[in-house]
Amino acid sequence: MRVKLSLIALCLVMAAMLAACGGEAKKDEKNDKKADVETGEVAKAPAPAQKLVLGVAGAHSGDLASYGLPTVNAAELVAEKINAAGGINGAMVEVMPQDDQCKPELATNVATKLLSDGVKIVLGHICSGATKAALPIYLSGKIVVMSPSATNPPLTQSGDYPNFFRTISSDDAQAALDVSYAKSLGLKKIAVIHDKGDYGKGFATFAKQFVEADPGMEVALFEGVTPGAVDYSAVVQKIKSSGADGVIFGGYHPEASKIVTGMRKKGLEIPFLSDDGVKDDTFIKVAGKYAEGVYASGPMDFSKNPLYLEAVAAHKAKYGTEPGAFFPEAYSAALALLNAVKVAGSTDYDAVCNALRTSYVDTPVGKIKFDAKGDAEGVGFSMYQVKDGNYVEVK
Known part of the structure; x- marks a missing residue:
């Protein structure tokens, strides 16, 4: 019985000592962290990169x-x-x-x-x-x-x-270049076609103004087309009927490729001039052989x-x-x-x-x-x- 009591007493003493040690360790850890903060040396997680x-x-x-x-x-x-x-x-x-x-x-x-x-x-x-x-x-x-x-x-x-x-540069400068180049080709009656969008119609409107301002040139047709149409045979016929000797188009390559293709298939071989919305290799891929000879303005080389x-x-x-x-x-x-x-x-x-x-x-x-x-x-x-x-x- 005495042996049991002695063992129990010994265990209680050891538990108390361990608790005290743990408390001191936590206290020391807390004091160490406090010291690190005071000295500015506390370990921090790396800040995320800006x-x-x-x-x-x-x-x-x-x-x-x-x-x-x-x-x-x-x-x-x-x-x-x-x-x-x-x-x-x-x-x-x-x-x-x-x-x-x-x-x-x-x-x-x-x-x-x-x-x-x-x-x-x-x-x-x-x-x-x-x-x-x-x-x-x-x-x-x-x-x-x-x-x-x-x-x-x-x-x-x-x-x-x-x-x-x-x-x-802006479309007024681009349109001026297209009209000037059309004149250098000897064109006098221009069919100005556009896709009704801010870009295409804006460019075409400036082209129309520059053609009208030149006494040696005239606008034979000013016409908008609907983007995404299957074909543009109606506008191709209007171009042909207008007696135009050249076309200036304002818009992007999907519509331009279809119009050019329709013109060439109808035997309409007059010059086709356009903007930087057409000066793209995709136009050439889509229009194929009918792209040959097409003019398009674009950013300087x-x-x-x-x-x-x-x-x-x-x-x-x-x-x-x-x-x-x-x-x-x-x-x-x-x-x-x-x-x-x-x-x-x-x-x-x-x-x-x-x-x-x-x-x-x-x-x-x-x-x-x-x-x-x-x-x-x-x-x-x-x-x-x-x-x-x-x-x-x-x-």
Whole structure:
């Protein structure tokens, strides 16, 4: 019995000692943490890396994806290059693509999404109609937007959107070039056709004005077509009946390819001139042999610019293909936006806009900054013609 009592007493003593040791250990641990806090040496979880989100809005699917996907690629390449050099003001660039299929109703959804996600700079949109629809949303949220391809003049010239910039010239300059070139071909009666959209009709309207202003030329027909129609035999017949000796078309490649094909099948071999919405390899693929000889205005040739060559080489290395439409303008826009954030020291709306207008940046389309309206200074258009299945610049 005494042995049992002694064992019990011994166990109680050992338990008390262990509790005391545990308490001292916890106390010491607490004191150590307190000391670490006081000395500033407390271990902390690594802070998440800062990020700068670049929204990329445009047609990433559908008939006009060939215009929008090169912009996503351009943004990714620029982000990779900048991140490899340490990012912008310590932040890593993250690309956030948003697909609008060049449809105004989807563009407003995209703009609302980017606004709700707190994005402050957006590369896009691609089409003028989609851009116009989205801009009020961006303006209300003080988001800076830059398009590589939206050429509708009022987007900058109206003064309604001080948050909008672009790395491509506007349609009035493009239409002037098309009409001037039509005159150089000896054309006198022009059928001006368009797709009824902001971009296509806007371009065609300027072309009509420039033709009418020339005493040696006249508008034989001014007609709109409905995008997505199976064929355009009715408008082809109107062109033929008008006695036109040339066509100027405002719009995109799906409609242009069908009109050209219909003309050629009807034996109508008159010159067909169009805009940068048609200067795309997809037009040549769709129109096939009927694309041969077609003229289209497009951004000036930058192929001798070292930065252009570098950007194209990077695209081929990563994606294994040629860049596609509006790639140099998109690459330049991404560089310009990110450089403006760097110069501004933040994504502050006023500071970024001011940096875009006052700080030059070297890009594939040249050393640029933006005028008070938001247009890039020093960019312009050239005329191209399909020869042996490729667009070639004509002088």
